[in-house]
Amino acid sequence: MTIKKKALKKTVSAKNPSSSGGTMTKEDFFKKMTELGFPVSNSYVPQGWYSLVYNMTLAIKTETPGFIFGESDYIKEKFGTLRCYIVNALSEKTNSFVYQAEWESQFICEICGDSKGTELTEINDWQRTLCPRHTISEKSRRQR
Secondary structure: OEEEOOOOOOOOOOOOOOOOOOOOOHHHHHHHHHHOOOOHHHOOOOHHHHHHHHHHHHHHHHHOOOOOOOOOOEEEEEOOEEEEEOOOOOOHHHHHHHHHHHHHHHHOOOOOOOOOOOEEEEEOOEEEEEOHHHHHHHHHHHOO
């Protein structure tokens, strides 16, 4: 089962903030998120969404002066899209950054971060958001 999604204008940019221009590594992601005060140890974020999550977190910290992330805050993948549980996200502005990142995640491959041809795909009863290349590789890997 594959569900095609339409692309939309992005306001929380998923462009990679790493200075090297390559894919953000797990170490870079954890370092940058820790610098922003986010408790990443209890979160699971697929590598393809590192930039999206980092940019959302940066927007929250930049646009909401004095905002402090709590120890119970976490981010994960659920049903093929991003889920952000931020307890102190009480303002409309903070919530708008969270909702936008969750929405955009359905158009970004959770493995590589590509947004071309990305689809919500079911593989062995798991919903995944994958580009065409990773849909093929994940389906073949799961069937072995």
